[in-house]
Amino acid sequence: MFDHLKAQPQDKILQLIQMYREDARDGKIDLGVGVYKDATGLTPVMRAVKAAEKKLWEVETTKTYTGLAGEPAYNAALCGMILGDVVPMERVASVATPGGTGAIRQALELIKLAAPDATVWLSNPTWPNHPSIIKYLGMKMAEYRYFDAETRGIDFGGLMEDLGRVQAGDVVLLHGCCHNPTGANLDAAQWDAVVRLLAEKGAMPFVDLAYQGFGDGLDADAAATRLIAKSFPEVLIAASCSKNFGIYRERTGILIGIGDAGGKGVLQGNLNFLNRQNFSFPPDHGARLVTMILEDDALTADWKAELEEVRLNMLTLRQSLADELRRVTNSDRFDFVATHRGMFSRLGLTEAQVVRLREEHAIYMVGDSRINIAGLNARTVPLLAAAIAQVS
Numbered sequence: 001m002f003d004h005l006k007a008q009p010q011d012k013i014l015q016l017i018q019m020y021r022e023d024a025r026d027g028k029i030d031l032g033v034g035v036y037k038d039a040t041g042l043t044p045v046m047r048a049v050k051a052a053e054k055k056l057w058e059v060e061t062t063k064t065y066t067g068l069a070g071e072p073a074y075n076a077a078l079c080g081m082i083l084g085d086v087v088p089m090e091r092v093a094s095v096a097t098p099g100g101t102g103a104i105r106q107a108l109e110l111i112k113l114a115a116p117d118a119t120v121w122l123s124n125p126t127w128p129n130h131p132s133i134i135k136y137l138g139m140k141m142a143e144y145r146y147f148d149a150e151t152r153g154i155d156f157g158g159l160m161e162d163l164g165r166v167q168a169g170d171v172v173l174l175h176g177c178c179h180n181p182t183g184a185n186l187d188a189a190q191w192d193a194v195v196r197l198l199a200e201k202g203a204m205p206f207v208d209l210a211y212q213g214f215g216d217g218l219d220a221d222a223a224a225t226r227l228i229a230k231s232f233p234e235v236l237i238a239a240s241c242s243k244n245f246g247i248y249r250e251r252t253g254i255l256i257g258i259g260d261a262g263g264k265g266v267l268q269g270n271l272n273f274l275n276r277q278n279f280s281f282p283p284d285h286g287a288r289l290v291t292m293i294l295e296d297d298a299l300t301a302d303w304k305a306e307l308e309e310v311r312l313n314m315l316t317l318r319q320s321l322a323d324e325l326r327r328v329t330n331s332d333r334f335d336f337v338a339t340h341r342g343m344f345s346r347l348g349l350t351e352a353q354v355v356r357l358r359e360e361h362a363i364y365m366v367g368d369s370r371i372n373i374a375g376l377n378a379r380t381v382p383l384l385a386a387a388i389a390q391v392s
Contacts, residue, residue, distance in 0.1 A: 012128070013366060020364045028362035029380050031371040034180070034343060035248055036310055039377045046246045048303035052292040060288075065281045068272040070096025070254075074287040077294040078254045082209060082222055082239055086230040090261040093268035095275050096254055096282035100210045100240025103255040105133055107206060107236045109274050110257070111171055112139055120206070121163070121172045123147075125346075125368070127180045127208070130173060144172075147182045152336035152348055154184050160197060168202030174228070176237075177221040178211035178342025181370040185215070185341055191224045195231050206236040213244040213307045214314065215341035234259050241290050243343070244307055250286025310374075314343065317376050324385035329392075337373075346370045353391045361387040 016032040035043050069075065075094040083092070097103040111118055120139055122130050123146035134141045142165075145158030166172060174194075179185055186194065198205060205228045212221045229235050234257075241252040259267050275282060293299040318338045325334035337345050349357075349369035357363040363384060365371045376384065 016364055016366065019358075023362060023364075025362045027383075029364065029375065029384065031363065031365045031375040031384070033375070034372055036243060036246065036314075036343065036374045037377075038313075041377070043248070044246065046303060046306050048293045048299045048306065049245060049247060049289055051299060051302070052289045052296075055292060056288060066096070066284045066287075068275050068281060069094065069268070070282045070287055071284065071291065073295070074291045075254065077291050078239065078241075079256060081218070081294065082212065082225060082237065082254075082256065083229055084219070084222065084226055086226045087258055088261070091258050091264060093257045093259070093264050093271055094254055095271040096252075096284075096287050097238075097275070098253065098279060098283055099242060099251040100208070100238055100253040101129060102251065102279075102282075103238035103240070103253040104130070104208060106255045106271070106274050106278065107238050108133055108137055108139065109278070110236070110255075110270060111206075112137055113270065113274070115169055115171075119167065119170045121166060121170060121203075123159075123173070123175065123179070125181055126173070126175075130208075142170075146179075147184060147346065149348060152182075152184065152340075152346070154186060154190065156186075156190055160193065163194065163197055163201070163203075166198065166201045166203045170201075170203045171206050171236075172198055172203050173206045173208060174224075176207045176209035176212070176225040178215045178344070180210065180342070181344050181346055181366070181368065183340030183342050183345040183373075184336075186224070188223070191227060195227055199231060204234050204236070205232055207238070209237060209239040211243050211342045212239065214311055214343060217311070218244075218304065218307070229258055232258075241286060245286070245290055245293070245303070247286045247289065250289070251283055252286030252290060314373050317373050317381065318345075320378070320381045321373070321376065321385065324382050325388060328385050328389040334388075343372050343374050344370055345373060347388070349388070349392060356391040357387055360391070363387055 013032055020030050037043055074096055079092055079094055097106055119142050120134055121142050121144055124143040144162035145155045148155040207225050207228060209225055212218060215221045237256040239254050242248045257267050293303050322335050322338035326332060347369040351367045354365055354367055354369055
């Protein structure tokens with residue numbers, strides 16, 4: 001049987017990780033992996049997470065399964081953090097998932113179950129796992145323009161023109177904040193226009209919210225998602241705790257479905273069913289920590305304070321890189337880096353220039369020149385800027 005298997009294409013980011021590990025040069029710089037790093041290059045365990053883990057060790061009495069949907073307290077805490085009070089909970093169904101990727105997979109499975117002929121629209125570009133999972137599931141897919149390669153901002157005219165072709169019943173996947181891979185985000189007026197258009201077209205929004213708190217703050221980063229949630233009869237939201245709680249390896253996510261209050265039972269039942277088919281019960285350790293933090297005022301305050309430190313550090317790195325690139329290139333072509341938000345920006349370098357950065361300077365980034373801002377520090381910002389000036 002295994003003789004009939006075909007080799008699968010390698011994930012480009014995972015391939016980049018391996019290349020970086022095998023590079024023996026001192027001073028190499030990893031800007032490819034999408035994890036937050038502090039000034040020492042470490043992805044730290046947040047203070048509130050450590051405190052919650054210590055408390056959990058003291059009070060936990062069982063390791064038995066959680067429910068199919070996860071623990072109700074976790075779901076309620078995450079729904080509150082994401083949605084605020086914009087949607088009555090009578091309309092909200094949710095399930096805990098293995099990370100944000102698990103939530104995306106379950107959402108797509110639900111769409112396929114409910115509307116197998118629906119087309120899922122993705123921004124161009126988007127996170128590579130989005131189209132990969134959709135193709136694997138055999139679903140219909142289309143793209144809408146998003147990033148302007150010249151301005152390094154939003155191609156809003158192209159975006160609206162393409163979304164104007166969306167059909168009733170189609171699904172439009174939107175990045176709630178901190179767009180991956182570009183870092184370019186819609187402003188409030190643009191979000192209003194997109195919401196009006198999609199509502200007129202009868203489309204269903206599907207929000208990927210992986211970086212809440214990494215852009216402009218917890219509530220500001222949830223603003224677009226909340227606008228969408230209160231503006232449509234049906235919405236799907238896939239969210240992750242990997243970044244904002246720093247619990248990447250705990251695989252902690254949630255899928256939220258918003259529908260009619262009268263149909264909540266059926267929606268919740270289908271979400272539970274899909275969990276059962278794919279992994280039975282969701283992991284609980286990370287979810288338990290998140291719940292403990294969000295239910296304890298002191299832990300919540302400490303977590304928010306550290307998350308703000310993380311956010312401001314990335315903004316400082318953005319401004320420093322933009323300033324240094326302006327100095328060494330004597331141009332404003334990279335000023336956009338300071339205006340983008342989240343972990344990522346796409347620099348606009350060619351693939352050949354990216355290869356030169358890797359081969360000549362031991363600087364690793366994805367082939368489309370997406371960099372992880374959090375992979376930089378005060379020492380490496382000028383090194384990166386000087387290397388970019390050399391190859392571009």
